[in-house]
Amino acid sequence: MLLQSALSRAEQASERAEISLTSKRKNVLALLMAAERPVSAYELADLYREGFEQSVPPMSIYRMLDFLTENNLAHKLNSENKFISCAHATCEHSHGAPQFLICEQCHKVKEAAIDKSIFIELEKAVEKAGFVLTNPQLELKCLCNECAQAGKQTD
């Protein structure tokens, strides 16, 4: 079961991060990991009820998500109003500026670090325009190869 392996991964992450990952936070993280796609806070509340047979109010989910995102165990996709587990939640990989490739068709998301050279060029361009980059997170609307392929056939 996906949830099972996600749980053990969340366990590992919890041990690595020296932070108070309570059982509910861990469960929310596990649900995010099992989802493998962005989910909303309200969806998580539903998933929690179904997966753990306990009702958790959305308000609490939001707070747990705050915690998880502050600790880079999860991310918020601002352009989607959804959340996703960090691709590096289970490795010690230090967390740089993330970049999300979002398939507009199947909503699969791939997280990667922003390419170093791109990052530097971006910073330069921003500075030139009279701004300072503070919280770089790129969310790029794409098609995954599968969906791009499928699209071509029906064109």
Next chain:
Amino acid sequence: MLLQSALSRAEQASERAEISLTSKRKNVLALLMAAERPVSAYELADLYREGFEQSVPPMSIYRMLDFLTENNLAHKLNSENKFISCAHATCEHSHGAPQFLICEQCHKVKEAAIDKSIFIELEKAVEKAGFVLTNPQLELKCLCNECAQAGKQTD
């Protein structure tokens, strides 16, 4: 009055674009231009009532915004759930992939074209990850120089 000059600019834009820019759409565009910052559809409904002494339901505002964004006269900032007039609404400048620098402090926004070399590198990186860039629009959380300066003093 800002609205007045925005109206004439909207007029120009309307003439340039060979599209059916109705008077209400033009008014919404004028309001966006006068705002000079991102505004929500519901804010626009309020502004419309105040500015033109006529009540327009949010639903209609959304539709007019759809039209304006489809024709690159306005843009939606997906990460803010707000709308902004296109910086090139009044020039014949063909519209490439836009990039928005958003001041997290004062919410000023600057629109610029994505730097060509950055765009190419982005496309390469995306392709390498098994995706195809479809609708490139960068929304970068920044501080404008004024706010960055102000921030330093109070640190």
Next chain:
DNA sequence: GCCGGAAATGATATACCATATCATTATCGG
């Protein structure tokens, strides 16, 4: 000018996302 279809707008309902606030419970060192 009248007519009929298409486009635009209005009206209403509803779903979904997010936060504010106060109450309650869990946790932990002393």
Next chain:
DNA sequence: CCGATAATGATATGGTATATCATTTCCGGC
């Protein structure tokens, strides 16, 4: 055990977005 702090629950409310059907406006053909 106590008191402080952190975490969670409960409730209310606000903000954003869409679905659907009704009405009006616009425009070309007659």
